[in-house]
Amino acid sequence: MENQIQVENYRIQKPEMWAGNIGDQEIMDRIKDSEFARKQTDDGRDYCYFLDKKYYTSNKENSEYACMAYTLNEPGNLERASVSDVIVEENEIYQLHRISVLRDGVLIDKIPDTKIKVLDSENQSSGGVLSSNKKINITIKDLRLYDVLVLEDSRVKPFTDRDFLRKEFSKYVWVSPDNYWAYGSFKFTFINEREETIAYKKTFFRDEQGNVLEPEINYLKKGERFVIEEQNYINPVDAGREIFPYIDFATDNNWKDLSNYIVPFYEEIFSKSSLKDFAPNVVEKLDDIHDQDEKLRFAIEYVQNHIYYIFNADEMNGHKPQEPAITYENKQGDCKAKSVLLKIILDYIGVDASVVLVNFNTDYYIKYYLPSLLNFNHVVVKVNYKGEEYFIDATIRDEFGLIENRGFIYFMHYLEVKRDQELQIRKPFKFPYFCLNEKVDLNVQGSIGKLNVETTYKGNRANAMRRYFKVTNKREIIDSWNNFLFYGLNYSNDRNGTDVRNIFKDAVIDVVSDDKKLNEIKIQYSATVDNPYYTDPQNNRFLMYFDRNVVKASARDFMHKDLPFWHNFDREKYEINLYTDQKIDTEEKYTVQESTINNPYFEYKSRKKVTKNGATVTIECDPLVNIEIPQNEFEKFRNDHHTVADSNFGLGVDIIEPGLMNRLKFSFKKRFK
Incomplete structure (x- = not known):
């Protein structure tokens, strides 16, 4: 490496003084198999023999250094190592110190087999996103399965006059490593060479029982270092339900x-x-x-x-x-x-x-x-x-x-x-308007149903719907409504696989009105429905309309130990009218069932009006949004959403089939139900 290669965005050179200098023999000495290493390999896990990361900050530059050695035991990992991209900011320099592989006990220099291209990382300029970032594409020839790849590099960001905030203030967040990898040795060092004191705050670290520890704040004066080091390490974080531990480094300030x-x-x-x-x-x-x-x-x-x-x-x-x-x-x-x-x-x-x-x-x-x-x-x-x-x-x-x-x-x-x-x-918020106000009418005569859906969108919903109608083909829009109604009317359970265009005949959809001042857009959909009843395996017929958008699955399914639930649902109102020329069971439990929920974070009510030939339900949901729900209040919130999901998000009516025997069967079923 005596002859340094230098271009505008990358250099091949030795590390800076603050990063240290590691020799070939030391590299080989650190790549040693152990019982821990063999177990990871046997388990099919990719293994990193060592990872040494350093972050250096001064009033003139920010720099990151990494030296690591890891296995190429998986084809996917081999592919990613063979061709990789590094994105550098304007005026940032990528320094490549070492690319080697340990193969059959021999450390082989792969820099002669490395091809580097500098490309513009500019792919959104037509959308107004300007960036002078560069993409450094690194291609390494002749990497083989079961090689151990050694990569040592740095990123150096000298400050220009435009970086006045970065000159004055340091900010870096270290996040604990991905729990996919196993590490023989893991080390991170933060080096403060700024004139100002840097504070660091350890957050979401856990004790041996997995309980989150109180955040810990300490300080680094100029010339001081923070080091965190682990041996035979696999990050124990439950990534689906826990936040990765991290350390926030920032110039001490208020x-x-x-x-x-x-x-x-x-x-x-x-x-x-x-x-x-x-x-x-x-x-x-x-x-x-x-x-x-x-x-x-x-x-x-x-x-x-x-x-x-x-x-x-x-x-x-x-x-x-x-x-x-x-x-x-x-x-x-x-x-x-x-x-x-x-x-x-x-x-x-x-x-x-x-x-x-x-x-x-x-x-x-x-x-x-x-x-x-x-x-x-x-x-x-x-x-x-x-x-x-x-x-x-x-x-x-x-x-x-x-x-x-x-x-x-x-x-x-x-x-x-x-x-x-x-x-x-910010204060929590209650919408002064219904973001979605929908009226559904299904009237059935004989075997034909007339379906009409009129929906008024307001606020964010109106803006989104305008954009959707502006850029989407009308046939595609109608198919989208058809597919939604296919599930809402429960046809997915008695005619699944049927082309929805053959179920919803003569379907049309139009923007009825668009009031830009009220930011309110009204959409009307209508169709003729052949065989509008849902029929169960016992040949019982029902008219059903259940809108699963009313059921907030994200609230019911939410499971996280660290994150509180972020409440951001819209205020909604629905009126569903199902009427037929047949008699219906006016006392059926779910047909007449109503609900009232007064949760601190949302109010919900459904009200029914039932006649001998049909029923109407009016549903209103009024949430308190832009708020995190404390974990000690979340289970009550979740259970109230389970109540909504318990047949309180729509309407169903049971048809009493004509004929004396059917009426007797129905009466017998009701008596012994």
Whole structure:
């Protein structure tokens, strides 16, 4: 390795001083079979003889180093090792120190057999996602099953002027290794070479009985290291029901100081931005609107729909907000730029608004993370209007309605860009409207049923349904409704495998109305149904309609030791009318059964009206959403959803067949039931 190969994005060279230097003999000495290693191989598990990871941070760069040796005993693992990709950010350098294989006791250098290509990692630019990331493609020739692959590499990210947050603040989350792998030796080292103290917080570590330990916070001054080391290690985490232990490393700070750090960057922008000066056309349109609700709606939709959203992954945490005059002139910007422009417009019309930092992807963990501005990856606008609190994502498109009718964004934690702020938690929310309001009518005469379904969608549901009808073929939409009704009417249990188009004849579906102000879209479906009764194996006939969307399977099936259940269901209303020219059993248990549930997290009621030829059920569900349900309250919540699933999510009527013998049979069945 005396002759270093260097290109813009990768280098082949020796490790940096802080990473250390490991020789060939030491590598071979560490690749030793043991009883533990043999057992993993016998069990068919891939085995890593050693993994040595280091993370180095200074005020000039962040770097990660890894040296590992692992088996290629599985064909899939061999394929992944033979061709792999490494994604590097702008100005980040991938350093390759060693590629070797241990084969028949001999350590073979594979760098001469390695081909490296640098490709653009750009595949979403047409959607406004800009990234100067590069994909480094590494192809290694002549890897063989049962080789032991030795890979030693680093990633070095020197800071540019644009990385001002990364220069000031460190943020790194170490997560315990995948429990698929077995490790002979596992070691992780965090090296602080920053001037500032770094705090680290151990979270979701467990005792020997598997109980979660209280989080533990410690500190690293400049030049200090944190080391975690395991021997003969398999991560014991139950991945399906437990959170992997992790350690959060962040520059020691508090939320108030962080908010005061970020505020001046925004205040400078706000102070020198005059909407009248840079956007007179927008001002003119606003002044022509006399209703304040409509002014607010225009402002939101102007920024959402007329300013193109560009997400620059490299700059999201790396640069100051763009001036709104530039955003307006170029008609494009990232979430910060669009949010700042929206706030400037709202300031002009006298609506109280502020910019807030959020992270939708890791929202749950923010309450556990150490305070850091690097916890956030998105910016939205908080609006206080008529005594209510709203959050507007300026990057969304094709969203409509007055502010109280717009879609709801689910998240819990945010930091407001104002002085002396603490991390805030959003209040739980109750919808002021039904997100879905559906009326189902099935009227049967003889062997023909007339089916009509009228559904009104509002809020997020309306926005989604507009998009669906805009991009989907009408025949496909009808088939989707047909398939849903095939199960809702229980035909899947007596004519499974039948083409639904032969069951629902002359099916049509149309958008009846679309009120952009109310953000309300109404869809109507109708069809003729041959043989509309469900017939059981004993030839008993029923009219049935059970909507399984009412049953929240995610609540009933939820099993997790660490995560609380995140409650985000819509407010819904259903009216189901099933009528026939036949007599029905007006006393059948499930036909007349009603329910009332008053849970702290949702109210649910079903009410019935039964006549001699049919029945109606009205179902309403009103949830308290955007809230985590504490584990000590979850079983009651789950059991109440089991109650909903116990025939309280629809309607069924039993047909009394005509004829004296059938009536006698029915009477006898009822008497001895």
